[in-house]
Amino acid sequence: xxxxxxxxxxxxxxxxxxxxxxxxxxxxxxxxxxxxxxxxxxxxxxxxxxxxxxxxxxxxxxxxxxxxxxxxxxxxxxxxxxxxxxxxxxxxxxxxxxxxxxxxxxxxxxxxxxx
Numbered sequence: 001x002x003x004x005x006x007x008x009x010x011x012x013x014x015x016x017x018x019x020x021x022x023x024x025x026x027x028x029x030x031x032x033x034x035x036x037x038x039x040x041x042x043x044x045x046x047x048x049x050x051x052x053x054x055x056x057x058x059x060x061x062x063x064x065x066x067x068x069x070x071x072x073x074x075x076x077x078x079x080x081x082x083x084x085x086x087x088x089x090x091x092x093x094x095x096x097x098x099x100x101x102x103x104x105x106x107x108x109x110x111x112x113x114x115x
Contacts, residue, residue: 012052013061014095015042017080017088020062024079027053053078061087 019025019033030053031044056062061084064076080088 011095012044012048013056014088014091016049016052016056016078017061017084017091020078020080021085021088024077026075026077028075030078056084059083059087 015034016030019030019037025033027049031049034042034044053062053064057064057078060081062078062080064078066074067077069075
């Protein structure tokens with residue numbers, strides 16, 4: 001199992017919501033912003049971003065509007081909804097709690113010689 005891929009898959013929607021909290025963006029721009037903020041540690045492969053955007057849109061956590069683009073075809077620009085902001089807050093709390101639990105497990109509870 002590719003652990004990095006599985007972690008990314010489970011976090012994609014939360015990362016999208018976090019980026020959209022700061023302003024509307026189209027799909028490519030969302031992906032590049034996640035890469036930028038992660039210092040290129042997190043990259044989307046073709047086909048992984050758009051299913052997540054579609055699921056968030058179906059859940060009414062984001063809304064997309066087709067807008068014209070300079071010199072190209074129209075592109076869909078997404079913005080976060082009030083429900084999306086609430087969902088991001090919930091997911092952030094869940095993530096922080098999960099990270100704390102993992103840290104407790106990773107931290108040795110006693111010296112190895114006492115095992």
